[in-house]
Amino acid sequence: MLSNQIKNKNLKFLTVIIPVYNVEPYIQRCLDSLMWQCDSSVEILCIDDGSTDDSGKICEKYADKFSNLYVFHKKNGGVASARNLGLQKANGKYIAWVDPDDYVTTNWFKTIKNALQKYEPDCLLFDFYFDTHNSTKEIHTNFTVQLSSKQFIYELSSELNVQSGLPLKVIRKNCFNGLYFDEKAIILEDYKLLTLLALRFKKIISIPDCLYYNIKRFGSLTSNVNLEKRLIAAQIAKDRYVLFKKHGFKVSKVSYWKMALLVCLTDYDSDKDNFKEFYLQRENYRDELKSDFFKILQSKEVSLNMKLAIVLNIIFPLKFSIALWKLVRNRRYC
Numbered sequence: 218m219l220s221n222q223i224k225n226k227n228l229k230f231l232t233v234i235i236p237v238y239n240v241e242p243y244i245q246r247c248l249d250s251l252m253w254q255c256d257s258s259v260e261i262l263c264i265d266d267g268s269t270d271d272s273g274k275i276c277e278k279y280a281d282k283f284s285n286l287y288v289f290h291k292k293n294g295g296v297a298s299a300r301n302l303g304l305q306k307a308n309g310k311y312i313a314w315v316d317p318d319d320y321v322t323t324n325w326f327k328t329i330k331n332a333l334q335k336y337e338p339d340c341l342l343f344d345f346y347f348d349t350h351n352s353t354k355e356i357h358t359n360f361t362v363q364l365s366s367k368q369f370i371y372e373l374s375s376e377l378n379v380q381s382g383l384p385l386k387v388i389r390k391n392c393f394n395g396l397y398f399d400e401k402a403i404i405l406e407d408y409k410l411l412t413l414l415a416l417r418f419k420k421i422i423s424i425p426d427c428l429y430y431n432i433k434r435f436g437s438l439t440s441n442v443n444l445e446k447r448l449i450a451a452q453i454a455k456d457r458y459v460l461f462k463k464h465g466f467k468v469s470k471v472s473y474w475k476m477a478l479l480v481c482l483t484d485y486d487s488d489k490d491n492f493k494e495f496y497l498q499r500e501n502y503r504d505e506l507k508s509d510f511f512k513i514l515q516s517k518e519v520s521l522n523m524k525l526a527i528v529l530n531i532i533f534p535l536k537f538s539i540a541l542w543k544l545v546r547n548r549r550y551c
Contacts, residue, residue: 230258230330232309232390235317236299237263241270243318243432248279250320252286259326261286264303267293272317297398297406304393311341312390314383314407318432322346325428329387336363338422340414341387342379349433360423369421370461373411375469375518381408384429392417404446405453412457416464444483445491448498451476471518474509477502478523481530507531 233251237244251261263280265273265288276288289302304312311333315321332341342364344357358378372379396413398406442450454476461468480502506513506527513519513527 227308229260229309231255231260231311231313231326231333231387232303232307233259233261233313233315234300234303234307235261235263235315236266236296236303237268237272237276237317238266238293238296238299239268239270239272240317241268241272241275244272244275247315247317247320248276248286250322250325251315252279252283254323254326255285256326257285258330259285260308262303262306263288264299265290266296266299267291295400295403295406297400297402300398300406301400304397307390309390311387312393313387315429316384316431319384320430320432322428322430324426328424328426328428332422332424333387336420336422338420339389339392339418340369340421342421342423343385343387343429344425344427345385345429345431346427347431347433353430355427357425357427358423359425362422362424364421364423366415366418366421367466369418370415370466371469373415374458374461374466374472376472376475377469377518381405381411382431383407383411384431388414402453403449404442405450408450408457409453412453412460416460442479442483444480444495444499447476447480447483448495451480451502469518470509470512471516474506474513474519474527475523477506478527478530481506482526503530 233255235247240247248261248263255261261283263276263286265276267290273288273290276286280286280288287306289306291299291302300314313329329341329343332338332343342358342360344355347354347356360378364372369379373381392414396410398410400406402409451473454473458468458470458473480499483499510527510531514524
């Protein structure tokens with residue numbers, strides 16, 4: 218159901234897509250950060266994915282107040298299905314993504330509009346603020362203005378400077394032609410699609426401005442990750458590594474090593490279904506880390522903390538490694 222009919226279906230400069238699900242305490246801050254700076258060349262699409270709280274109603278109130286904000290209500294199907302609906306309804310030349318529990322800076326639109334008009338890229342990257350437990354840190358990539366496709370894909374494969382989250386990018390809409398989010402994915406659906414998008418980008422521009430507040434909070438989808446999700450994430454990271462190599466690109470294995478390590482450090486109840494299957498998969502990832510052990514130690518891209526975690530994981534029994542990880546999991550080891 219669409220609450221605010223899109224009267225002008227002419228091409229817009231920018232479409233902002235916000236997947237919304239049970240974010241009542243945060244969605245107003247998110248929308249406020251956008252609405253007071255975006256002009257009529259921008260459309261904001263809120264995709265309410267069957268929220269059971271008042272998130273959808275809050276979006277409706279904003280749609281009544283702002284003529285360029287539209288609310289779509291749908292049956293709950295997951296964030297991938299919400300994003301797909303947003304893509305289907307988008308009329309913008311460019312697509313931007315904002316998560317409903319995050320928000321943008323006051324100069325977000327002005328800055329990205331100037332960069333998009335000046336450079337006309339396929340993909341625009343910008344820096345951001347990482348906010349966790351009331352501590353805010355600026356995250357900078359320190360890139361030159363334009364990245365080659367080779368550099369971008371290498372950076373994406375390592376995920377040391379280029380993050381896979383879509384909200385830190387603005388992408389030309391026609392790059393999405395024929396591509397959709399995997400609605401069966403229960404984690405990293407944006408990571409998976411960005412792997413395919415990266416192969417289409419011809420012009421990538423990076424600007425040094427921090428324009429987005431990425432909020433790390435307990436209870437979000439990304440903070441509740443079990444072994445099953447870790448295994449899926451590791452496979453998605455491996456698929457990216459293999460695909461980029463298949464296309465002849467120089468790639469890094471750091472992101473995949475990190476995902477494999479997190480699999481090894483995630484506990485799983487032996488009484489649950491699929492325990493044996495998951496246990497064997499976890500052992501396979503542990504064996505891969507052992508096989509790459511000397512490459513990991515020699516790599517300048519792997520942090521000392523990550524090397525230490527891998528060493529402990531390989532030397533000590535798996536149960537001990539998991540127990541140790543539980544003691545230090547509030548620190549960022551990778």
